[in-house]
Amino acid sequence: MLKNYFKVAFRTLLRHRTYSLLNVIGLAVGLACGILIFLVVGFQLGFDTYHQKADRIYRVVTELTYETATYSRGTPKALAGVLRRDYPFIETVARIKRLRGNLLSIPRADGGFLRKFQEERTVCFADPDLFSVFDFQWKTGTPKTALTAPNSVVLTEKYVRKYFGDANPIGRTLRLDNNLNLTVTGVLEDHPVATNLSDEVYISYSTVLGLEARSLQNWDDLNSEEMTYVTLPENTPVGQLEAVFPGIIQTYYTPENARFYHFHAQPLHDIHFNTTYGGRMQLKLLYAMAIVGVFLVLAACINFVNLATAQALRRSKEVGVRKALGSTRGQLFRQFMTETALITLAAVALALALAQAGLPLVNQTMSVFNANFSLTDLLQPKSLLLFLVLIGCVIGLAGFYPSLIVSGFNPIAALRRKMTTEQVGGISVRRGLVVVQFFITQLFVISVLVMMSQLRYVRNVDLGFTKETVLTIPVPTPDPLRQETLRSRLREIGGIQNVAFGNTPPASSIINKSPFTFDNRAEPEKFETQTKIGDGNYVPLFGLKLRAGRNFLSGDTVAREIIVNEMLVKRLGLPSPDAILGKNLNVLGIDRTVVGVVNDFHVNSLRMAVAPTVIFKAFSENRMAALKVSPAHLAETLKQVEKTWNGLFPELVFHYQFMDEIMDRFYTAETIMLGFAQVFSLIAILIGCLGLYGLVSFMAESKTKEIGVRKVLGANVGQILWLFGREFGRLVLLGFAVAAPLGWWLMSRWLQDYTYRIEIEWWVFGATGLLASLITLATVSVQSAKAALMNPVTSLRSE
Amino acid sequence: MISLQNVSKYYPAGFGKTYVLRNITLDINEGEFVSIMGPSGSGKSTLLHILGMLEEPSEGEYLFFDQPVQKLSEKRRTELHRNYIGFVFQAYHLIDELTVYENIETPLLYKGMSSSERKSRVAELLDRFNMVAKKDLFPSQLSGGQQQLVGIARAVASQPKVIFADEPTGNLHSDHAKEIMDLFKKLNKEDGVTIVQVTHSEVNAEYGNRILRLKDGWLESFQVPTLERE
Numbered sequence A: 001m002l003k004n005y006f007k008v009a010f011r012t013l014l015r016h017r018t019y020s021l022l023n024v025i026g027l028a029v030g031l032a033c034g035i036l037i038f039l040v041v042g043f044q045l046g047f048d049t050y051h052q053k054a055d056r057i058y059r060v061v062t063e064l065t066y067e068t069a070t071y072s073r074g075t076p077k078a079l080a081g082v083l084r085r086d087y088p089f090i091e092t093v094a095r096i097k098r099l100r101g102n103l104l105s106i107p108r109a110d111g112g113f114l115r116k117f118q119e120e121r122t123v124c125f126a127d128p129d130l131f132s133v134f135d136f137q138w139k140t141g142t143p144k145t146a147l148t149a150p151n152s153v154v155l156t157e158k159y160v161r162k163y164f165g166d167a168n169p170i171g172r173t174l175r176l177d178n179n180l181n182l183t184v185t186g187v188l189e190d191h192p193v194a195t196n197l198s199d200e201v202y203i204s205y206s207t208v209l210g211l212e213a214r215s216l217q218n219w220d221d222l223n224s225e226e227m228t229y230v231t232l233p234e235n236t237p238v239g240q241l242e243a244v245f246p247g248i249i250q251t252y253y254t255p256e257n258a259r260f261y262h263f264h265a266q267p268l269h270d271i272h273f274n275t276t277y278g279g280r281m282q283l284k285l286l287y288a289m290a291i292v293g294v295f296l297v298l299a300a301c302i303n304f305v306n307l308a309t310a311q312a313l314r315r316s317k318e319v320g321v322r323k324a325l326g327s328t329r330g331q332l333f334r335q336f337m338t339e340t341a342l343i344t345l346a347a348v349a350l351a352l353a354l355a356q357a358g359l360p361l362v363n364q365t366m367s368v369f370n371a372n373f374s375l376t377d378l379l380q381p382k383s384l385l386l387f388l389v390l391i392g393c394v395i396g397l398a399g400f401y402p403s404l405i406v407s408g409f410n411p412i413a414a415l416r417r418k419m420t421t422e423q424v425g426g427i428s429v430r431r432g433l434v435v436v437q438f439f440i441t442q443l444f445v446i447s448v449l450v451m452m453s454q455l456r457y458v459r460n461v462d463l464g465f466t467k468e469t470v471l472t473i474p475v476p477t478p479d480p481l482r483q484e485t486l487r488s489r490l491r492e493i494g495g496i497q498n499v500a501f502g503n504t505p506p507a508s509s510i511i512n513k514s515p516f517t518f519d520n521r522a523e524p525e526k527f528e529t530q531t532k533i534g535d536g537n538y539v540p541l542f543g544l545k546l547r548a549g550r551n552f553l554s555g556d557t558v559a560r561e562i563i564v565n566e567m568l569v570k571r572l573g574l575p576s577p578d579a580i581l582g583k584n585l586n587v588l589g590i591d592r593t594v595v596g597v598v599n600d601f602h603v604n605s606l607r608m609a610v611a612p613t614v615i616f617k618a619f620s621e622n623r624m625a626a627l628k629v630s631p632a633h634l635a636e637t638l639k640q641v642e643k644t645w646n647g648l649f650p651e652l653v654f655h656y657q658f659m660d661e662i663m664d665r666f667y668t669a670e671t672i673m674l675g676f677a678q679v680f681s682l683i684a685i686l687i688g689c690l691g692l693y694g695l696v697s698f699m700a701e702s703k704t705k706e707i708g709v710r711k712v713l714g715a716n717v718g719q720i721l722w723l724f725g726r727e728f729g730r731l732v733l734l735g736f737a738v739a740a741p742l743g744w745w746l747m748s749r750w751l752q753d754y755t756y757r758i759e760i761e762w763w764v765f766g767a768t769g770l771l772a773s774l775i776t777l778a779t780v781s782v783q784s785a786k787a788a789l790m791n792p793v794t795s796l797r798s799e
Numbered sequence B: 001m002i003s004l005q006n007v008s009k010y011y012p013a014g015f016g017k018t019y020v021l022r023n024i025t026l027d028i029n030e031g032e033f034v035s036i037m038g039p040s041g042s043g044k045s046t047l048l049h050i051l052g053m054l055e056e057p058s059e060g061e062y063l064f065f066d067q068p069v070q071k072l073s074e075k076r077r078t079e080l081h082r083n084y085i086g087f088v089f090q091a092y093h094l095i096d097e098l099t100v101y102e103n104i105e106t107p108l109l110y111k112g113m114s115s116s117e118r119k120s121r122v123a124e125l126l127d128r129f130n131m132v133a134k135k136d137l138f139p140s141q142l143s144g145g146q147q148q149l150v151g152i153a154r155a156v157a158s159q160p161k162v163i164f165a166d167e168p169t170g171n172l173h174s175d176h177a178k179e180i181m182d183l184f185k186k187l188n189k190e191d192g193v194t195i196v197q198v199t200h201s202e203v204n205a206e207y208g209n210r211i212l213r214l215k216d217g218w219l220e221s222f223q224v225p226t227l228e229r230e
Ligand SMILES: Nc1ncnc2c1ncn2[C@@H]1O[C@H](COP(=O)(O)OP(=O)(O)OP(=O)(O)O)[C@@H](O)[C@H]1O
Pocket: A418, B011, B020, B038, B039, B040, B041, B042, B043, B044, B045, B046, B047, B090
């Protein structure tokens, strides 16, 4: 019996090849997207959940409530000691100080070095206790012995390979920033990928004690890379920890500062998602992705149900005959369910293959997270269960409805082919499903259009400074003489038009803020100012426009001049930029004279509003040189810059960044999201087209006779096309009516994140409607033209 | 064996209803060979469908082997289809995706016959209907007449107690038609199979022992066919 079913199933599929293929492909594509999104979302949600004590690990973070609140994931170094000594109920307290942009070299016996490595964010100082807070696996050594003594260092296996190859690393020496020798005392197994403990090199915290003894007791020294983690004993409410902070603040801060400082206990599971404290992934975004995934799978399932129902209805005759021959309702039901299950499984197999093919792309897009997804990730019990449930649901949804309808046919009605879809309510259900698809597709299109416009706006908006053909290279010395040597050597290179020194470019991920006093007032101002270090070339090189006053005088060697932006003038309540010229402004404890006012410029992404900013000279703070290069012979110029730089700093590693790249990095998340949205909306459109195609061909088929007769009676092709066009026009419109307001609302919410944003204009909706109509027209005309052009005799004879 | 009491069938039409069958009272005994005749649209197929339990009467009572059909469960009715009833459709109604062989085999599958029994039974039927060479063809590859033969073979396959045949020879050449009629006659005589057929041909009608005439849904008369009438 089963063989009989399979035979029929298989032959039906084969006979309606296009259908079956569309059906399987549509479902497979939808499922493949679902799988990929599931992997990505699952990966992100799984960040740092693997630690045994995950639910009782907290990071202490700082909130500074000046006029506006400032948040830092860091805490003063001194905090850990106090927590450890005075609050024994806290199980473990561990500090970590992550370094940024350091040089690690392997010294040779003769004082030179074997190899050197520029490390961005992989080196840190860590308390031995860090290893009892988080789960680490030790290959060699133990936390107690390995990280107690100063100047000892522990590496992950990955970095052992990077630095020493296959040689035994224990006892070898690493040199930090060319001045501190460290001895390797332990090896850690590599981290799982899903962790924010990205460090690969752990230097004993006691080393810091030697380096920065002074800042150790300085409670005002706050650095976002110096963090304090604690674990609480089981069943200890976090409130108990929160309760000790006010006391600590009262004890260790001056009454004046105590008003500003607040510590909070941030649960481990919040760290990855809380962007206020530097979380790397917005939960909102993940939810958006999950919804997209659900939508895609839903769209694919809808399609599948649609096509399967159409297919089943077409087989009403078979159903009638089988009933007359003695098939029970149950047997018919099972027959159709088996078929659906078969097709679904085929689609699942294809989906897995497609997902596998798409993985490299996803891995690449998620490379900032070091993601390395594989389909075997699905084999974890939870994922597997979810996946199986999903497959079950698809089979259920796609199989149950048609099977139920079909098996319930009255045999004679079925045989008379009176199963016109209206009678079983099939067509209205399927129309509804197509409307849902139109809705999903158009919602995607609207989102993509809005995101694209916003990103284009963000990329092209007037930032207040020039970023074209400007690149930055490191200035690794505070020595003014060496800086001057670098400058004069760079000026000799032909392709370089200008050179400016400073700490950061106008827009940077690093933002320095400081309180300041204006015009010798007794109290500092209520708001802080952002500070930029720049020399006399900084303003012209970055194309900042002077609104009043002048640029720095080149003779100002004591660096007492300062330039402010218009926002600062405005916030101070001064009537015009000229009013501030010549006034005294004390920032970082030094009196300076305002000599110029420049236009406002963006110091970070457009999510951040323009804030008061000052620019002043400070040689010892110069970190980068900005080079204005001529676009011609760029590669040649770069080569020369590298050569010059390496000549001056042979012990360091050269690297450069174009301003464009720096700016783009602010929008990595958006770019990734847009990429995903584009791909997914294309897929949604594709799936929608498949569904349409299915419905149209089904309609065309059930209208074969009508079309034949109409043609015999003299209807032309255009009139017959209109027959279909009218029908689908309505469905598109209905989908649009829901998608447009919802899309508008959703995208408006999304745009709220940007201080500088586009307005959603009507053309977005116009374009969406037009696109949907065009796609529909194309799909519908192919099918209905086939029906319309068909020889009327063939269609009539088939009845 | 078959007994209809005041059976009517109507379809809703506008505010009223159109009667297709009116007040039919009818008895058919086991072993009979009954022919139903009547003009097109008079309700012959409808009557046959009701007899074959493919459609429900709108009014009246139907007893099959003394069991009231209206009260039978769906399961029991399916069982009757499997073991007691063979149906030949006016429009053949073969399953398009199955070959000749598989079409004939299908009722045997539902009956739960063993594979070897099925094989020999289908082979025997193919042989009897001269379709051996065509056994692997699909319905679309057959002529109307050939399809009708397969339909009949399929109805006969499960060795039912009663065969309902709706114009079984409608598309057949008269020689062929005669063969079929002879087959029905033989089944009727030798195996005691009850046969109810619808036909437009007086000649074929007279293979039966009784002719029922339908007109506008009314059963007109009982007639015992006589040779003189010809
Ligand atoms: N589902 C239905 N709804 C309304 N009327 C129907 C329906 N099915 C059949 N009829 C009507 O019932 C009448 C009898 O149909 P039936 O098929 O029984 O006639 P018939 O005697 O077999 O005709 P023919 O000799 O052409 O096969 C017809 O007038 C037909 O229009």
